[in-house]
Amino acid sequence: MSHVQTTEADELALKASIQPVDIDYASIRATKKQATVFGAPKRKLHRRRLLKNAIVILRLYRTPGRVLRILNSIRKRRNAIAGGNNVYKVVSIGQRHFWRINIPAWESPLFDAFLSSELHRLEPHHQKSHRLTLTYLAITKKCPLKCEHCFEWDNLNQKEKISSANIHTMIENLQSIGTTNIAFTGGEPMLRVQEITHAVQKYNDRSAFWIITSGFNFTEENAANLKAAGLTGVVVSIDHHDPHQHDVFRRTEGSYRDALTAVKFSIDNDFVTAISTCITKANATREYLDEFMRFARDLGVGFVQFLEPQPVGHYAMKNVMLKPDQLNLLEEVFLSYNQEESYRDFPIIVYHGYYQRRVGCMASGNRMVYVDTNGDFMKCPFCHEKSGSLLDENFETTIDEMNTESCSSFGSFG
Numbered sequence: 200m201s202h203v204q205t206t207e208a209d210e211l212a213l214k215a216s217i218q219p220v221d222i223d224y225a226s227i228r229a230t231k232k233q234a235t236v237f238g239a240p241k242r243k244l245h246r247r248r249l250l251k252n253a254i255v256i257l258r259l260y261r262t263p264g265r266v267l268r269i270l271n272s273i274r275k276r277r278n279a280i281a282g283g284n285n286v287y288k289v290v291s292i293g294q295r296h297f298w299r300i301n302i303p304a305w306e307s308p309l310f311d312a313f314l315s316s317e318l319h320r321l322e323p324h325h326q327k328s329h330r331l332t333l334t335y336l337a338i339t340k341k342c343p344l345k346c347e348h349c350f351e352w353d354n355l356n357q358k359e360k361i362s363s364a365n366i367h368t369m370i371e372n373l374q375s376i377g378t379t380n381i382a383f384t385g386g387e388p389m390l391r392v393q394e395i396t397h398a399v400q401k402y403n404d405r406s407a408f409w410i411i412t413s414g415f416n417f418t419e420e421n422a423a424n425l426k427a428a429g430l431t432g433v434v435v436s437i438d439h440h441d442p443h444q445h446d447v448f449r450r451t452e453g454s455y456r457d458a459l460t461a462v463k464f465s466i467d468n469d470f471v472t473a474i475s476t477c478i479t480k481a482n483a484t485r486e487y488l489d490e491f492m493r494f495a496r497d498l499g500v501g502f503v504q505f506l507e508p509q510p511v512g513h514y515a516m517k518n519v520m521l522k523p524d525q526l527n528l529l530e531e532v533f534l535s536y537n538q539e540e541s542y543r544d545f546p547i548i549v550y551h552g553y554y555q556r557r558v559g560c561m562a563s564g565n566r567m568v569y570v571d572t573n574g575d576f577m578k579c580p581f582c583h584e585k586s587g588s589l590l591d592e593n594f595e596t597t598i599d600e601m602n603t604e605s606c607s608s609f610g611s612f613g
């Protein structure tokens with residue numbers, strides 16, 4: 200049965216029924232941490248990357264005039280995106296270095312494909328490029344949780360539409376136009392972990408694969424199988440550092456314990472590990488955000504993603520959007536943790552809203568698309584405007600049309 204018919208009284212009763220759960224922290228703590236590199240060591244890595252970028256640029260553009268033109272475009276683009284507000288650290292996992300989630304490791308062939316595709320957008324070149332940087336594939340309607348902010352709420356726990364064969368067709372379609380990253384989501388994607396593992400194993404030479412999970416079913420065995428298959432990263436949703444508050448937000452006892460367990464197995468297997476957190480109006484304070492960042496650092500994750508609540512799905516018709524001063528606070532925290540020396544050993548904060556407000560949106564077929572649990576395109580997880588299906592032959596035209604229409608709130612990134 201879908202969750203759609205719940206009333207406000209049901210909601211209150213459900214929230215009140217969630218009881219605190221005993222947690223054995225010793226057994227669910229990761230044994231290592233994902234290191235952030237800051238200052239001179241980061242600059243050294245960055246110089247090495249710039250040298251490699253220069254080689255790629257020379258190979259692609261060849262003539263001095265074209266090289267100068269592309270360098271000029273890169274400078275303008277960088278200033279438009281970040282101004283003086285660059286992120287001054289990277290996350291090191293073994294010999295791999297990550298600058299953001301959903302951007303491949305600096306040392307990988309996929310990073311060169313990503314770079315080449317970004318260059319092609321600025322100044323077309325002869326090499327085949329990736330049409331998309333990131334696709335969210337919502338492969339299941341099933342989920343045992345009942346989260347306060349769930350944007351798939353209206354589809355949740357209805358009859359499944361996407362078959363195993365459909366998952367393969369969708370990935371093949373995406374890879375035929377080039378997609379650097381594919382992130383499995385849902386519902387709870389770990390309910391289809393065998394199919395995910397098989398798909399990652401089969402297709403990981405042309406895209407990096409990610410899982411976005413509540414932590415449910417992220418067992419030691421499943422994590423090991425995903426590692427063997429070649430998964431790149433895991434994003435675990437944690438919406439409060441306090442166990443009971445998280446369980447109440449997710450309306451599910453034990454969901455905090457599952458989330459921390461997933462973080463442990465993700466870090467222990469060297470997946471790029473992020474926690475994604477919805478900053479509600481009640482939590483948009485400096486005190487809360489500092490506490491949450493200390494919690495994330497102690498967990499050992501490389502990245503923390505800030506999400507702003509939007510009035511869709513379970514939050515539809517609710518007054519959940521942050522106020523301007525709260526958005527300013529999020530931006531202030533984002534910049535200080537990513538740039539200031541005193542926060543050097545904290546995870547990197549990923550905050551799409553910061554860039555959206557300055558340079559436009561990368562979703563809506565620009566660089567990113569969201570495919571819902573029916574296989575249909577939506578502009579992004581939060582804009583519930585449907586387009587055609589990724590399973591249709593003319594899916595690429597649909598992506599181009601979404602891009603032409605662009606994001607109705609922020610417009611398109613260049």
Ligand code: SF4
Pocket residue numbers: 342343344345346348349350351352385386387413
């Ligand atoms: S875990 Fe994800 S899909 Fe499940 S209810 Fe929460 S937000 Fe929705």
